[in-house]
């Protein structure tokens with residue numbers, strides 16, 4: 001069922017399109033978009049999925065596509081979409097007195113039963129307020145009445161949700177394939193009941209956190225959250241990727257987006273154990289999709305959408321045990337049809353010469369690697385299990401196979417970092433260039449540097465972030481050290497990383513700061529051109545909160561964190577143990593190939609544990 005609502009000339013949005021950049025963001029009508037109800041009768045729930053960033057970013061998230069297809073596959077449910085309008089469109093909507101509405105039917109957000117935000121990163125907080133406000137929904141959950149939609153949020157940001165808690169009615173913790181149907185069923189069952197009663201029913205769903213049922217007490221030992229809900233709230237996850245819901249159709253944008261391709265998820269979770277990586281901790285345990293299923297999904301979606309690229313996506317695609325059979329099965333089809341295959345998230349150790357050669361059988365995408373740190377010592381600290389030789393041989397292999405460009409990702413400000421570690425980044429970059437240059441006159445190396453952000457639910461959740469001024473100075477120094485115009489070095493504004501760290505580990509008091517910053521014009525804080533650092537600093541000052549308390553402070557071992565009410569499956573004891581091993585520069589092997597490291601899962605939850613028991 002594709003969208004039937006024509007973009008008629010009397011649509012009030014139409015004149016505004018001439019006033020904004022990228023009008024295609026607001027038109028909808030894409031191939032694969034769904035209008036109306038699956039089934040007959042009246043819808044029992046109308047859900048608007050809301051992505052708090054621009055269309056091109058939101059459309060690139062596979063999770064958003066999965067939720068959209070899943071919602072629309074359920075009987076009695078209407079699922080539509082809205083993305084955050086860019087600043088020019090926000091101004092035009094306000095000037096015209098028009099609400100933010102869904103792309104599919106042009107329904108204002110406040111006329112849905114529920115609005116569901118995807119929280120992919122911390123710097124979208126003010127965009128959530130923009131969408132609520134423009135959509136006619138009171139910003140604070142406590143100000144909403146029975147006629148207002150229930151506002152929910154999911155995604156990795158929901159696992160440390162407190163700064164957003166006053167704006168969100170409930171958070172869904174874990175995989176949407178499990179949570180969305182359960183939530184929609186509860187919404188349907190409680191239709192017409194008072195808001196409070198609906199929330200009480202929703203709070204019974206495993207994996208759902210309702211902040212309004214809780215209060216916070218702040219003390220020197222952190223924050224104590226007391227709730228009528230049973231704590232901790234356990235993150236929910238699909239056990240078997242083959243039987244998990246997979247979309248049979250995708251929305252194909254009419255305009256360029258960030259990742260313009262068919263995304264096929266090959267596995268979820270990661271057991272490498274990089275100590276800085278939140279995704280590697282919170283998406284455990286590892287769950288692979290079978291090669292047969294991956295190939296079937298890829299072929300089906302390529303045929304259905306006409307996309308010219310297929311991406312085999314995961315946290316570390318080279319670790320997929322079914323990679324060779326999948327590439328063998330797909331290479332022929334792709335070569336014949338000119339479709340490009342991409343493998344995002346390549347690891348330097350696992351990227352074998354054989355795989356590079358295999359990728360040559362199809363059109364090649366750009367290659368990006370993440371050594372993360374400049375020395376073996378620091379890579380041991382962060383448990384990035386790759387050696388100098390891995391880096392060298394991978395670049396040599398790429399060069400031999402015809403690549404003349406490589407992009408390298410590093411972090412600055414990791415715990416224990418020294419001058420020597422920074423010098424190592426410059427050395428690796430120069431050596432990569434020298435290797436490529438031997439064969440290729442147009443050799444290029446681009447280096448991307450991010451300031452380290454200690455994230456919740458990781459072994460570094462207790463660690464301070466480097467002051468942003470120091471991060472800036474180290475990045476500048478690195479640029480000087482590299483000293484080769486053919487090696488470009490870019491780094492993100494460390495002040496944005498600072499604000500991100502504040503909200504990543506912040507508590508409920510920060511909601512006032514978010515609202516104040518939004519009121520003074522903060523929008524799209526993850527975008528360099530719109531980021532307003534001074535406004536944020538003023539907002540902290542006005543609320544009497546010191547941002548350094550959240551970002552650059554070391555925590556004691558037993559401090560109560562604002563995310564302690566959430567159980568991702570990985571235990572705090574494991575994280576503390578890993579932190580200790582980091583400071584001893586002690587590696588933890590990948591439990592996929594080695595023995596279980598006791599991260600917290602039970603045999604019925606972790607297939608690796610079950611396999612080990614069977615052996």
Ligand code: SF4
Pocket residue numbers: 271284285286591592595596597598599600601602606608609
């Ligand atoms: S429980 Fe053991 S085998 Fe399973 S993910 Fe954790 S460390 Fe790995």
